[in-house]
Amino acid sequence: MKSAMLIVNPSSGKEEAVTYVAEIQEILEDKGYAVKEVQTEKELDATKYCRDACKEAYDLVVSLGGDGTLHETINGMVDQEHRPLLAVIPLGTVNDFARALNIPLHPDEAVQLLRNDHSRKVDIGKVNERYFVNITAVGALAEATYEVSPEQKTRFGPLAYVMEGIKTLSSDGTSPLTIQFDDHKTWEGDAFLFLAALTNSTGGFERLAPDAEVDDGLLHCFILPRMNMMRLASIVTSILRGELQEDSSVEYFKARRVEISSRETVKTNVDGEEGDPLPVVLDVLPSHIEVISVP
Numbered sequence: 001m002k003s004a005m006l007i008v009n010p011s012s013g014k015e016e017a018v019t020y021v022a023e024i025q026e027i028l029e030d031k032g033y034a035v036k037e038v039q040t041e042k043e044l045d046a047t048k049y050c051r052d053a054c055k056e057a058y059d060l061v062v063s064l065g066g067d068g069t070l071h072e073t074i075n076g077m078v079d080q081e082h083r084p085l086l087a088v089i090p091l092g093t094v095n096d097f098a099r100a101l102n103i104p105l106h107p108d109e110a111v112q113l114l115r116n117d118h119s120r121k122v123d124i125g126k127v128n129e130r131y132f133v134n135i136t137a138v139g140a141l142a143e144a145t146y147e148v149s150p151e152q153k154t155r156f157g158p159l160a161y162v163m164e165g166i167k168t169l170s171s172d173g174t175s176p177l178t179i180q181f182d183d184h185k186t187w188e189g190d191a192f193l194f195l196a197a198l199t200n201s202t203g204g205f206e207r208l209a210p211d212a213e214v215d216d217g218l219l220h221c222f223i224l225p226r227m228n229m230m231r232l233a234s235i236v237t238s239i240l241r242g243e244l245q246e247d248s249s250v251e252y253f254k255a256r257r258v259e260i261s262s263r264e265t266v267k268t269n270v271d272g273e274e275g276d277p278l279p280v281v282l283d284v285l286p287s288h289i290e291v292i293s294v295p
């Protein structure tokens, strides 16, 4: 008999995660799965449960929560030998991973994907000893995201990040960065932001790296160097048009491995959570996990 673990964050998505459990259970039992439900209570519970699911050779793990729960769940499986198939029921505010995979953002519709057997392999990013599915960001602009309160997120959604970002840009918060990629190339200078995206969806905005595919094995990297406010304003237009890659003020490159260091203390932001300070090494684990997706 096949086995499925439902990892449920009861606090996510306006506390409605548990209302989807009965239907998921019914669908999976009809497909011959034995289903176990676990509820998270605090940070890293999802990682621990998912690790148990790998060790006990579960066939499927279903994550019910926002990007935070998903990030923790995936961190529980990436370094395991047996990695169950993953299903995502998006219940957060932004749901970048679901957006990148075209998983319906309405949870009711995402649940219906469990009825078919369509799945897709997805790259995983590695930053030092930690893993990410969407993005690693470095610099003052990335740090601004920590200033966004849960109340702002609920009220303004992804726009809350843009608002904090504008505050940082207007105070000229750049960091001196040394960025080495694909072994022999180096960029050195003061930057507002370095971004390495695995998918096309970041902060709910789906046009940052329009040609990033979830399984292309590449980090899509952007450097936003120090520049005046006029140039910055025009970059916002490029972002909104999905043309950031072509903007001459922005450095864009694709790489399989990136090393970043600074002579100052600079923090990283890994899938929206605080990560290691610099120096960091970024790598891609190509097609490392398999996710239930739209046919």
Ligand SMILES: Nc1ncnc2c1ncn2[C@@H]1O[C@H](COP(=O)(O)OP(=O)(O)OP(=O)(O)O)[C@@H](O)[C@H]1O
Binding pocket: 009, 010, 011, 012, 013, 014, 040, 041, 042, 043, 044, 045, 065, 066, 067, 068, 069, 070, 072, 091, 092, 093, 094, 095, 153
């Ligand atoms: N029972 C719980 N109560 C409160 N927090 C929890 C609980 N279980 C897990 N958490 C923590 O809540 C964090 C945020 O959850 P998640 O991102 O899934 O939902 P969300 O906040 O609704 O989504 P988003 O961040 O997109 O708004 C998780 O990273 C986890 O550490």
